[in-house]
Amino acid sequence: MWKRLLALLRHGELDRGLNAEVRFHIEMETEKNLKLGMSPAEARLKALRSFGPMEKHKEETREARGVSWFENLIADLKYGARALFKHPGYALLAVMTLGLGIGANTAIFSVINGVLLKPLPYEHGDRLVVLQQSRPLSGQPQVGVAIAEYFDYRERAKDVFDGLVEYHQMNFDLINRGEPDRVSTGVVSHNFFELLGIKPIIGRTFVQSDDVEGAEAVLILSHTYWRTKFGGDPNIVGQVFEMNDRPHRVIGVLPNVPHYPQENDVYMPVLACPFRAAGERQIAQNRRAFAALNVFGRVKDGASPQQAASAVESICHTFTQDNKQIYRPESSGFRATSVPVREALTSGARELLLILLGITGLILLIACANVANLTLARMLGRDRELAMRAALGAGRGRLVRQLLTESTLLAGVGGIIGVAFAWLTIGMLTTFVGRFTSRTGEIDLDPMVLVFTLSVSVLTGLLFGTFPALGSRVDLVSALKQGGAQTGGGGGRKRVQGALIVAQVAVSVMLLVGAGLLLASFYRLQRVETGYRSDGVLSAQIFGNFSRYPNITELKKLYLPVIERVQGLPGVNAVAITNAVPLGGGAPGTTRFEIEGRVVDDPERRPTTDVRVASPQYFATIGVPVVAGRVFNDLDNEESQRVVVINQSMTRYWDGVDPIGSRIRPIFGGPNAPQDWYTVIGVVGDVRQFGLARDMVAQLYLPLRQSQFGLAGQVLVRTAGDPASFGNVLRTAIHAVDPNQPVENMQTLEDLRSEALAAPRLTATLLGIFAALALLVTLAGIGGVIATSVTQRTKEFGLRMALGARREGVLVMVVRQGLTLVVIGLAIGVAGALAAGRVLSAYLYQTAPRDPLIFAAVAAVFVVAGVIACLIPARRATTVDPLIALRAE
Amino acid sequence: MAKLDLLQGTLDLLILKTLALGPQHGWGISQRIQQISENVLRVNQGSLYPALQRLDTAGYIESEWGASENNRQAKFYSLTKKGERQLKEETAQWARMTVAVQRILETEG
Numbered sequence: 001m002w003k004r005l006l007a008l009l010r011h012g013e014l015d016r017g018l019n020a021e022v023r024f025h026i027e028m029e030t031e032k033n034l035k036l037g038m039s040p041a042e043a044r045l046k047a048l049r050s051f052g053p054m055e056k057h058k059e060e061t062r063e064a065r066g067v068s069w070f071e072n073l074i075a076d077l078k079y080g081a082r083a084l085f086k087h088p089g090y091a092l093l094a095v096m097t098l099g100l101g102i103g104a105n106t107a108i109f110s111v112i113n114g115v116l117l118k119p120l121p122y123e124h125g126d127r128l129v130v131l132q133q134s135r136p137l138s139g140q141p142q143v144g145v146a147i148a149e150y151f152d153y154r155e156r157a158k159d160v161f162d163g164l165v166e167y168h169q170m171n172f173d174l175i176n177r178g179e180p181d182r183v184s185t186g187v188v189s190h191n192f193f194e195l196l197g198i199k200p201i202i203g204r205t206f207v208q209s210d211d212v213e214g215a216e217a218v219l220i221l222s223h224t225y226w227r228t229k230f231g232g233d234p235n236i237v238g239q240v241f242e243m244n245d246r247p248h249r250v251i252g253v254l255p256n257v258p259h260y261p262q263e264n265d266v267y268m269p270v271l272a273c274p275f276r277a278a279g280e281r282q283i284a285q286n287r288r289a290f291a292a293l294n295v296f297g298r299v300k301d302g303a304s305p306q307q308a309a310s311a312v313e314s315i316c317h318t319f320t321q322d323n324k325q326i327y328r329p330e331s332s333g334f335r336a337t338s339v340p341v342r343e344a345l346t347s348g349a350r351e352l353l354l355i356l357l358g359i360t361g362l363i364l365l366i367a368c369a370n371v372a373n374l375t376l377a378r379m380l381g382r383d384r385e386l387a388m389r390a391a392l393g394a395g396r397g398r399l400v401r402q403l404l405t406e407s408t409l410l411a412g413v414g415g416i417i418g419v420a421f422a423w424l425t426i427g428m429l430t431t432f433v434g435r436f437t438s439r440t441g442e443i444d445l446d447p448m449v450l451v452f453t454l455s456v457s458v459l460t461g462l463l464f465g466t467f468p469a470l471g472s473r474v475d476l477v478s479a480l481k482q483g484g485a486q487t488g489g490g491g492g493r494k495r496v497q498g499a500l501i502v503a504q505v506a507v508s509v510m511l512l513v514g515a516g517l518l519l520a521s522f523y524r525l526q527r528v529e530t531g532y533r534s535d536g537v538l539s540a541q542i543f544g545n546f547s548r549y550p551n552i553t554e555l556k557k558l559y560l561p562v563i564e565r566v567q568g569l570p571g572v573n574a575v576a577i578t579n580a581v582p583l584g585g586g587a588p589g590t591t592r593f594e595i596e597g598r599v600v601d602d603p604e605r606r607p608t609t610d611v612r613v614a615s616p617q618y619f620a621t622i623g624v625p626v627v628a629g630r631v632f633n634d635l636d637n638e639e640s641q642r643v644v645v646i647n648q649s650m651t652r653y654w655d656g657v658d659p660i661g662s663r664i665r666p667i668f669g670g671p672n673a674p675q676d677w678y679t680v681i682g683v684v685g686d687v688r689q690f691g692l693a694r695d696m697v698a699q700l701y702l703p704l705r706q707s708q709f710g711l712a713g714q715v716l717v718r719t720a721g722d723p724a725s726f727g728n729v730l731r732t733a734i735h736a737v738d739p740n741q742p743v744e745n746m747q748t749l750e751d752l753r754s755e756a757l758a759a760p761r762l763t764a765t766l767l768g769i770f771a772a773l774a775l776l777v778t779l780a781g782i783g784g785v786i787a788t789s790v791t792q793r794t795k796e797f798g799l800r801m802a803l804g805a806r807r808e809g810v811l812v813m814v815v816r817q818g819l820t821l822v823v824i825g826l827a828i829g830v831a832g833a834l835a836a837g838r839v840l841s842a843y844l845y846q847t848a849p850r851d852p853l854i855f856a857a858v859a860a861v862f863v864v865a866g867v868i869a870c871l872i873p874a875r876r877a878t879t880v881d882p883l884i885a886l887r888a889e
Numbered sequence: 890m891a892k893l894d895l896l897q898g899t900l901d902l903l904i905l906k907t908l909a910l911g912p913q914h915g916w917g918i919s920q921r922i923q924q925i926s927e928n929v930l931r932v933n934q935g936s937l938y939p940a941l942q943r944l945d946t947a948g949y950i951e952s953e954w955g956a957s958e959n960n961r962q963a964k965f966y967s968l969t970k971k972g973e974r975q976l977k978e979e980t981a982q983w984a985r986m987t988v989a990v991q992r993i994l995e996t997e998g
Contacts, residue, residue, distance in 0.1 A: 017954075017964065018938070020962065020964075021914075021915060021938070021963075021964045022938070024914070024915075024916065024957070024961060024962070024963050024964075025915050025916045025934065027961075028916040028957075029916065029934070031959075032920075050934050051934045051935045052933060052934065052935035052936070053935065054935065056935070057935035057936065057938055057939060058938075060936070060938075060939035061938045061939045061941075061942045063939070064939045064940075064942035064943040064946060
């Protein structure tokens with residue numbers, strides 16, 4: 001071993017030694033032959049002949065040294081690098097093509113790794129599940145868990161779970177040295193962090209005694225909040241902050257881990273949340289009180305997620321059967337299950353990510369095919385070199401190894417470029433994926449990703465290197481005799497080139513069809529009739545702190561003066577307050593209602609509607625048309641008759657009868673909820689409240705003055721000028737009413753609308769860029785192959801033209817050759833796109849995955865582009881003077 | 890009489906035996922094998938060097954650069970202690986094998 005290592009270190013010296021030794025041997029033999037009376041030339045020839053194939057023997061000697069594979073590799077790498085530097089154009093093109101292909105795959109894989117593959121960053125991440133309740137028969141795919149239900153699960157599922165914990169999010173004002181700061185607060189069971197396996201970096205997490213009535217209010221800070229707001233103050237534990245009009249003492253700081261299901265600034269135990277505490281006091285009267293919990297569980301070691309799910313299912317079955325009048329299980333289908341947290345967090349992104357990985361995989365295949373073709377074309381010029389090496393005794397295996405080393409070298413450099421490419425694009429991709437899953441905090445170019453990139457690079461090198469290497473069986477005699485360029489690889493190599501082009505075209509067609517479909521869908525989505533005018537409207541949120549505005553009566557003391565004050569400002573056309581802005585997110589509410597005279601006995605069969613609260617000018621502010629009757633005015637107040645406005649979609653429950661003047665009764669949850677009847681006074685147009693691609697839902701508007709519920713006030717202002725520049729004026733006006741009121745989420749409705757378009761826009765753009773890349777690479781490939789073939793046939797063309805063929809005829813001949821490949825590829829690609837289009841259907845809006853227009857357009861693009869790609873090299877060939885062409889040998 | 894190509898594996902034995910007579914360079918080894926066998930055995934000169942390298946790696950021989958008889962730089966090989974033991978062993982094996990082969994041929998004769 002020592003000797004081998006030494007030999008490895010000294011291999012250059014040893015090689016020189018071997019050369020000197022062989023030279024000495026030949027000289028001695030020659031001298032001997034001279035003494036036997038031969039002529040000098042004859043003596044040397046005979047000496048060489050008796051030695052045999054010199055390179056082969058040297059090679060065998062090197063191999064006997066035992067480290068030859070490594071030396072061969074070094075030699076091949078050196079030789080390969082030199083060969084590539086000699087053709088910088090080829091090397092650059094190949095490396096860039098591969099870099100893009102590998103880079104796209106690295107970027108997508110780093111996202112997949114961070115979102116789908118990594119275990120959750122908690123000690124018991126793989127055993128965490130989340131409970132999911134639904135009412136499938138009533139069309140409610142998600143129903144929050146109520147406090148009483150959570151208690152049932154917690155008490156009855158002890159044999160499969162180590163424990164169950166609850167979580168909900170609230171926003172509270174935290175008074176931090178005088179400045180009110182609105183913090184997102186995770187309200188959690190005292191054993192939440194213990195169950196997840198999160199240990200604090202300072203202080204402690206909650207204990208049971210923190211979560212009892214009358215305990216001192218305590219807080220845990222998130223790592224980010226601690227760093228940004230308190231500069232990582234190590235003495236933070238013990239400090240006291242005002243929150244909900246109570247002093248809260250900080251007891252700990254969390255480590256820097258991503259939070260699921262949401263990021264929060266601070267955490268507090270459940271009883272410290274006034275809403276949750278109020279909910280718990282109602283359990284006896286209302287089993288479904290505070291149905292807003294997320295419940296997480298840690299499955300016992302040894303129990304499977306399926307066991308957990310069926311335990312949850314059966315507990316839910318029991319309590320719905322025991323409380324039939326509340327759950328009405330027969331008509332609502334109320335049920336529950338549990339799924340692993342990791343799955344639940346990423347289910348929205350999984351399919352999209354896999355589609356993207358498929359697409360980048362296809363791009364890489366195109367890149368491979370293209371570089372293989374480039375390499376094949378270059379091989380034409382290398383036949384002589386390879387033949388020479390073969391003649392000197394290099395075995396076929398050795399030649400193939402040399403070619404594969406070169407291709408792997410290219411792929412390796414491509415891989416480095418790819419990592420750089422991924423590093424540059426990963427931020428954009430993370431934002432993009434963040435629209436489909438909340439789990440983006442762990443996306444990173446980590447070792448796992450680099451291993452992936454390395455493997456892909458090596459595989460890529462072997463893949464595209466194999467095609468040219470297969471064609472390396474050279475006919476020694478003809479290759480050495482000829483001038484190199486004319487020998488060609490014969491028909492076999494051309495067939496490989498043709499097949500590669502066909503494959504590239506087919507894959508590019510599929511990508512282009514996909515991009516075309518997404519772009520068409522995006523175009524339609526962008527032109528969707530939203531039902532309101534988003535231009536010129538600014539929105540902001542004033543969430544009245546519950547300690548100062550505990551109910552709607554108090555809140556109106558904030559909202560009504562704000563409306564009045566803003567209305568009087570110059571440049572304001574209209575102002576309104578509502579509970580949620582269109583396209584601001586969220587899902588439609590499902591409040592059941594009855595129409596007078598059309599009573600449905602089974603409450604689960606009663607129609608549902610989404611209830612909005614609106615001040616009188618709401619419809620004018622965002623430009624919702626009044627279809628019939630009237631909308632609210634200032635006379636619809638607390639003392640007057642209860643009135644509602646409905647949207648057009650809701651009128652279908654009147655079966656064609658004019659709803660105006662009829663009365664309805666919305667059934668709000670809770671025993672103390674009002675049971676009033678409301679008169680319908682008007683019908684307004686439908687508004688795309690919950691998403692551009694979503695169907696319209698029935699909506700019901702209550703006047704702000706008559707609303708009996710508190711609401712997070714959304715202020716909407718239609719301005720005469722640019723709404724974005726109105727922000728400071730609005731803030732000042734609100735602070736004139738209440739100087740301590742935080743003004744949040746200030747944005748224009750136009751911004752919200754383009755935000756709603758961001759995901760489809762990015763999806764379409766991403767695929768569009770990929771498809772354009774594929775098209776370019778493929779066209780360059782076609783052009784390259786035709787150019788090589790034309791160069792080889794210059795003499796033939798000259799001959800044809802000398803014999804009277806017209807230039808046009810030759811041009812047509814060349815173009816036909818290229819176009820045949822394009823058309824075959826097109827046919828395969830179209831078939832592939834027809835078969836694979838289905839995977840995109842979830843991302844298409846009013847666009848069929850087999851839209852014939854898109855297919856026709858893609859086919860036209862390819863035929864035209866293919867003709868152009870063939871014409872450029874073909875023209876060059878036919879402009880050559882026949883005489884020169886004939887003499888070109 | 891036609892010249893005989895060396896049997897597989899016998900070249901190593903012959904090299905060791907040749908070197909037992911004293912240090913020699915590659916060309917010298919090939920000449921000596923031919924001379925001593927009175928030109929019956931033919932060493933493929935090129936295949937001599939891989940064999941020498943093999944023996945060197947195995948530690949049976951070692952090499953040193955020195956001046957040849959006509960005063961040129963040449964690489965001289967010599968037997969190591971390990972090589973001497975190997976030579977003894979291989980010689981004994983060779984003897985056993987030739988005796989065995991001889992017996993088989995005679996019984997048929």
